[in-house]
Amino acid sequence: MLIAFNKPFNVLCQFTDRSVPPRPTLAGFGLPPRVYAAGRLDHDSEGLLLLTDNGTLAQKLTDPKHKADKLYWVQVEGTPSDEQLQQLRDGVVLNDGPTLPAKIERFDPAPELWPRDPPVRFRKTVPDSWLAITIREGRNRQVRRMTAAV
Incomplete structure (x- = not known):
């Protein structure tokens, strides 16, 4: 599965946050279970974020040796x-x-x-x-x- 998600400003590119108080995360957007961000955008950045349940694809997109x-x-x-x-x-x-x-x-x-x-x-x-x-x-x-x- 591959999801193109428009990450809003001030949302973390992860599903949990341990900070106090907690910040908004991807968990608040009703995404399917077992998908993970293939890359990161800063908390204070917005835009296209790819999410996938395919670990091989995620590695090809994020591992620096692949230079995507x-x-x-x-x-x-x-x-x-x-x-x-x-x-x-x-x-x-x-x-x-x-x-x-x-x-x-x-x-x-x-x-x-x-x-x-x-x-x-x-x-x-x-x-x-x-x-x-x-x-x-x-x-x-x-x-x-x-x-x-x-």
Whole structure:
């Protein structure tokens, strides 16, 4: 079984949470038993999450040795320069080592997405941009750390 699930903002990509107070998890969405997330999105990220009961498929999607592409639509503050985008394409050095090269595309205009609750912060004096970033790794908060590094 393979399920494409639109994970909401502020929901954990797991079925239980031991924190106090507990945070919303996948258990609150009536998903079938014995499915597990094939990958992760941060608690404060939203978007497509694949769930499966097929362990072999989950491993192929998540194990770094398989280098499966993972596409992220990312809103960043400001307008990245061509040089900054090239840094991301070449790979950047993070505190846990260099990243593999990424595929980067600008969105112009911004993509049309579903409304988010709460809404994304809007600031009149700080422009933002949207990027499509494809990586082949899956480190903790990797896309956030990559864009912050450049």
